[in-house]
Amino acid sequence: MKRLLWVLPVGLLGVALALALWPHEPPAAPPSGPPRRIVCLAPVYTEVVFALGAGDRLVGRSQWCNFPPEAERLPVVGGLGQPNLEQLVALQPDLILAPALGKSDNYEKLRRLGFRVEEMEPGTFADALAGIRRIGGWLGEEAAAEAVVKKIEQDRDALVKTLAGCPRVRCALVVGHEPLFVSGAGTYLDDLLALANAENACGDAQGWARYGLEDFLARNPEVILDSTMGNEREADHQVVAFWSRWTDVAAVKDGRVHAIDPDLTNRPGPRMVQAIEHLARHLHPDAFARGTEGGR
Amino acid sequence: MTRPLTARRWAWTIGALALVALCVSILGVSIGSEDIATRVLQGKATQVDWTTIIQIRLVRVLVGLLAGGALATAGVVLQALFRNPLADPFVLGTSGGAAFGAVVGIVLLEDAGATWGWVETLRQSQVVCIPVMAFLGSLLSVALVSAGAVGRGALPTQSLLLIGVIANYVFTALVLLITVKADPNKLPRIEAWLLGDLSGGGFLATGAAALLAVSVAICAVLTFWLARPLDALTLGDEQARALGVPVGRVRWTAFLLSSLATAIAVAIAGVIGFVGLLLPHGFRRLFGADHRLLVPACFLGGGTLLVLCDIPARTLFPQELPVGIVTAILGGPLFFLILRRRSS
Amino acid sequence: MTRIAANDVSFSYGHAAPALAGVSVAVEPGRVLAVVGPNGAGKSTLLRVLAGLLRPSRGEVKLDDRPLHSIPGRERARALAFLAQESACAFPYTVREVVLMGRLPHVGTFQFESEVDRLAAATAILETGLETLADRRVDALSAGERQRVFLAMALAQEPGVLLLDEPTVYLDVRHQVEAFRLLRTLARDRGLAVGVVTHDLGLASRFADDVALLAAGRLAGRGAPAEVMRAETLTACYGTPIAVVPLPDGGVAVVPTA
Numbered sequence: 001m002k003r004l005l006w007v008l009p010v011g012l013l014g015v016a017l018a019l020a021l022w023p024h025e026p027p028a029a030p031p032s033g034p035p036r037r038i039v040c041l042a043p044v045y046t047e048v049v050f051a052l053g054a055g056d057r058l059v060g061r062s063q064w065c066n067f068p069p070e071a072e073r074l075p076v077v078g079g080l081g082q083p084n085l086e087q088l089v090a091l092q093p094d095l096i097l098a099p100a101l102g103k104s105d106n107y108e109k110l111r112r113l114g115f116r117v118e119e120m121e122p123g124t125f126a127d128a129l130a131g132i133r134r135i136g137g138w139l140g141e142e143a144a145a146e147a148v149v150k151k152i153e154q155d156r157d158a159l160v161k162t163l164a165g166c167p168r169v170r171c172a173l174v175v176g177h178e179p180l181f182v183s184g185a186g187t188y189l190d191d192l193l194a195l196a197n198a199e200n201a202c203g204d205a206q207g208w209a210r211y212g213l214e215d216f217l218a219r220n221p222e223v224i225l226d227s228t229m230g231n232e233r234e235a236d237h238q239v240v241a242f243w244s245r246w247t248d249v250a251a252v253k254d255g256r257v258h259a260i261d262p263d264l265t266n267r268p269g270p271r272m273v274q275a276i277e278h279l280a281r282h283l284h285p286d287a288f289a290r291g292t293e294g295g296r
Numbered sequence: 297m298t299r300p301l302t303a304r305r306w307a308w309t310i311g312a313l314a315l316v317a318l319c320v321s322i323l324g325v326s327i328g329s330e331d332i333a334t335r336v337l338q339g340k341a342t343q344v345d346w347t348t349i350i351q352i353r354l355v356r357v358l359v360g361l362l363a364g365g366a367l368a369t370a371g372v373v374l375q376a377l378f379r380n381p382l383a384d385p386f387v388l389g390t391s392g393g394a395a396f397g398a399v400v401g402i403v404l405l406e407d408a409g410a411t412w413g414w415v416e417t418l419r420q421s422q423v424v425c426i427p428v429m430a431f432l433g434s435l436l437s438v439a440l441v442s443a444g445a446v447g448r449g450a451l452p453t454q455s456l457l458l459i460g461v462i463a464n465y466v467f468t469a470l471v472l473l474i475t476v477k478a479d480p481n482k483l484p485r486i487e488a489w490l491l492g493d494l495s496g497g498g499f500l501a502t503g504a505a506a507l508l509a510v511s512v513a514i515c516a517v518l519t520f521w522l523a524r525p526l527d528a529l530t531l532g533d534e535q536a537r538a539l540g541v542p543v544g545r546v547r548w549t550a551f552l553l554s555s556l557a558t559a560i561a562v563a564i565a566g567v568i569g570f571v572g573l574l575l576p577h578g579f580r581r582l583f584g585a586d587h588r589l590l591v592p593a594c595f596l597g598g599g600t601l602l603v604l605c606d607i608p609a610r611t612l613f614p615q616e617l618p619v620g621i622v623t624a625i626l627g628g629p630l631f632f633l634i635l636r637r638r639s640s
Numbered sequence: 641m642t643r644i645a646a647n648d649v650s651f652s653y654g655h656a657a658p659a660l661a662g663v664s665v666a667v668e669p670g671r672v673l674a675v676v677g678p679n680g681a682g683k684s685t686l687l688r689v690l691a692g693l694l695r696p697s698r699g700e701v702k703l704d705d706r707p708l709h710s711i712p713g714r715e716r717a718r719a720l721a722f723l724a725q726e727s728a729c730a731f732p733y734t735v736r737e738v739v740l741m742g743r744l745p746h747v748g749t750f751q752f753e754s755e756v757d758r759l760a761a762a763t764a765i766l767e768t769g770l771e772t773l774a775d776r777r778v779d780a781l782s783a784g785e786r787q788r789v790f791l792a793m794a795l796a797q798e799p800g801v802l803l804l805d806e807p808t809v810y811l812d813v814r815h816q817v818e819a820f821r822l823l824r825t826l827a828r829d830r831g832l833a834v835g836v837v838t839h840d841l842g843l844a845s846r847f848a849d850d851v852a853l854l855a856a857g858r859l860a861g862r863g864a865p866a867e868v869m870r871a872e873t874l875t876a877c878y879g880t881p882i883a884v885v886p887l888p889d890g891g892v893a894v895v896p897t898a
Contacts (some may be wrong), residue, residue, distance in 0.1 A: 005750055008516045009513040010513075011511065013509070015509045016507070016509035016513070017503050017506070019503070019509065019552065024500060079615055082615070084329055085351070085352045086328050086329040090344060092344060101481050101485060104426075104485065106495065106500030109351070109498045109499070112500055122481065207479060209480075257859065268489050285374050301726050302752055306752065379730040519750070520749060524744060524749075527733075530731050530733075531738070531741070535727050538722035539717050539742070539797070540713040540715075584733075586737060635657075
């Protein structure tokens with residue numbers, strides 16, 4: 001009887017070993033040619049694909065992909081980088097554009113099942129342009145990508161020229177309340193700020209950083225741009241109300257506390273220059289009072 | 297209350313629980329976001345459907361069975377070792393160590409891979425991945441806790457408990473430290489890991505089945521060799537020794553095996569509470585305290601419970617709920633009921 | 641018919657003064673040996689050394705003619721039962737289940753108890769008067785009832801040698817007498833070698849065949865109760881005046897005076 005008892009555990013370990021070493025054949029490579037069924041797991045990629053004129057090739061999106069409006073007709077397959085695998089697999093995409101901050105284990109599984117997952121990291125303004133070119137390459141729309149990048153660079157140069165004469169204000173980019181989080185040096189927002197001819201008041205911090213309130217008050221920014229209230233209608237009021245108690249801060253005294261729309265400013269994609277403009281309108285109101293056109 | 301255990305009662309109980317586990321597993325494979333079940337029944341299932349069933353749903357079921365089973369078994373064994381029905385599998389620091397390993401992996405692995413070629417090769421080949429890092433972290437914690445307890449003969453439960461609590465605190469503090477200092481882009485990944493889920497990460501069906509086989513093997517060893525000695529151990533070390541039980545060997549083996557099982561479960565599914573504490577408790581009231589029946593029953597019951605809890609976790613809302621939340625929501629009131637019954 | 645004997649054993653806990661120094665004592669089959677003495681004299685230590693739970697630093701223990709420590713645990717447990725003074729009960733086992741655990745040395749690694757085992761357990765339950773409590777949970781019993789349960793468990797082992805550490809501490813007078821009477825019956829009728837550590841000098845003198853008196857880790861007296869339990873010896877040993885009063889039925893009452 002004692003001998004028999006060994007059979008089960010040892011047998012199971014043998015089975016486990018066999019299963020672990022089971023050769024897994026990745027599914028056959030899809031037919032060549034640019035991808036025709038694309039799923040984007042972050043809003044910025046949806047915007048890029050539409051900007052490249054390939055919007056008709058999209059078959060799925062994340063629940064946060066809300067621009068352009070046509071995107072909202074696409075089926076939702078999950079949150080930001082958190083796809084519902086079943087729904088995603090059912091769509092049978094031949095290219096999945098995913099943010100690197102998602103659950104990478106899921107991406108690994110998708111790759112094992114034969115799907116093509118391209119992970120992209122957020123970066124600076126220049127990284128974003130390179131990203132657009134990369135996506136263009138994958139989609140076979142290199143020409144369109146070049147055109148988009150060129151247009152962005154042109155608009156950027158024009159905007160920078162317009163703002164060149166303006167005083168270089170000190171601005172704080174607030175991304176979180178209680179505890180206070182700011183967008184420090186090396187972030188995408190920091191890049192935008194520099195292009196908008198402003199100095200990052202919290203530039204001593206690296207990346208998205210927790211910032212001490214004392215240090216913040218000592219920095220005394222002239223403008224506060226706060227993205228914590230999202231794109232709610234009352235965002236501006238709420239942001240102003242939050243900062244109203246710190247009456248010693250120059251920005252509060254001068255009434256230069258504004259909410260910014262993260263849907264625009266957190267997407268390093270085709271609307272980057274509009275994002276700069278969005279910031280610049282608050283930073284250099286005089287430049288725009290002269291009657292320059294452009295959206296919010 | 298219960299008559300002493302006979303072979304018949306054992307076979308019938310285990311058989312019934314295995315059947316329930318099988319039914320719940322079939323249920324788990326049939327339910328999901330896409331209505332594949334009807335297509336299968338009509339014989340119109342496509343290749344994609346089968347991929348979904350096997351590589352997505354079956355993997356979840358397998359992970360649920362192995363994690364739930366491992367946690368419940370580890371829980372019941374630790375409760376016997378500590379002679380305390382309130383012990384749970386994380387009390388010896390395995391969860392803290394696993395979190396530490398996983399977070400180190402998430403935050404440092406890519407950068408280390410950029411610096412050292414061999415790390416990058418290991419990373420690319422998936423030999424070193426987040427579940428492996430979590431598992432190693434768990435083992436590290438077990439090693440440290442054991443080192444604190446070694447040399448005192450038969451596993452001293454008092455000091456072990458304290459060392460385990462300390463280990464959990466220290467590792468949790470390290471996790472928080474790394475989180476605060478880390479690149480904020482990594483935070484969502486850390487959070488996702490800490491919440492835990494049954495998706496099995498990058499594991500495919502064969503990998504998940506392999507882990508389940510290991511889990512069952514551990515439970516089998518615990519049942520066949522250690523269950524009856526565990527019964528004796530609950531009477532006191534001295535009394536157990538008087539009955540001929542090699543107390544030191546049994547305690548160490550039981551401790552190491554249950555820690556191994558917990559490490560595997562946490563590495564692949566994250567930290568899921570309640571299963572390791574509640575299920576042994578409830579089953580002990582239902583089936584009696586004889587560990588020859590209790591250990592395998594808890595394995596089957598724990599697996600069934602997790603697979604069952606996973607069904608609403610992934611179908612109720614479009615955003616997948618971490619299964620630990622469902623077990624907590626169910627577990628809390630259930631535990632309360634059990635406590636009330638106990639006093640009445 | 642098993643005999644257990646300690647030859648010139650010494651034992652120390654850690655680096656403290658020796659708890660036992662050169663003690664030689666034997667528990668003979670068919671006889672009850674009472675081990676008595678003041679607190680800290682080494683009685684429980686001696687019992688544990690005899691039971692194989694402690695290893696003497698000098699001297700050896702022999703079960704029949706075999707050195708005790710050369711005998712594997714399970715085989716030893718089939719021949720020798722030890723009843724600890726305190727036993728835990730954290731889980732809801734029933735009386736029957738606990739008594740059945742006494743069959744552990746006889747049952748295989750993953751086997752279920754057979755009819756023989758169930759019979760041994762049932763007999764032990766009857767002998768200790770636990771029939772009415774047999775299906776109750778042990779953690780719901782009184783301390784005295786629990787003590788009888790563990791005694792039954794030791795009996796279910798069907799040992800040749802029975803060693804008990806203060807088995808009557810929580811029992812009332814009637815159950816104390818019944819327990820000792822049971823021990824004497826087991827010795828006389830079944831040929832068990834019974835060794836009992838007890839504080840109750842009266843019961844010891846009445847029911848024991850041999851008495852070993854320990855003081856400060858040494859043997860202060862060994863032999864028949866009448867010889868060992870004399871007033872002078874006891875007074876000297878315990879450090880308090882003790883009188884040994886003869887009773888009408890031939891026994892003695894051992895009582896403190898002053």
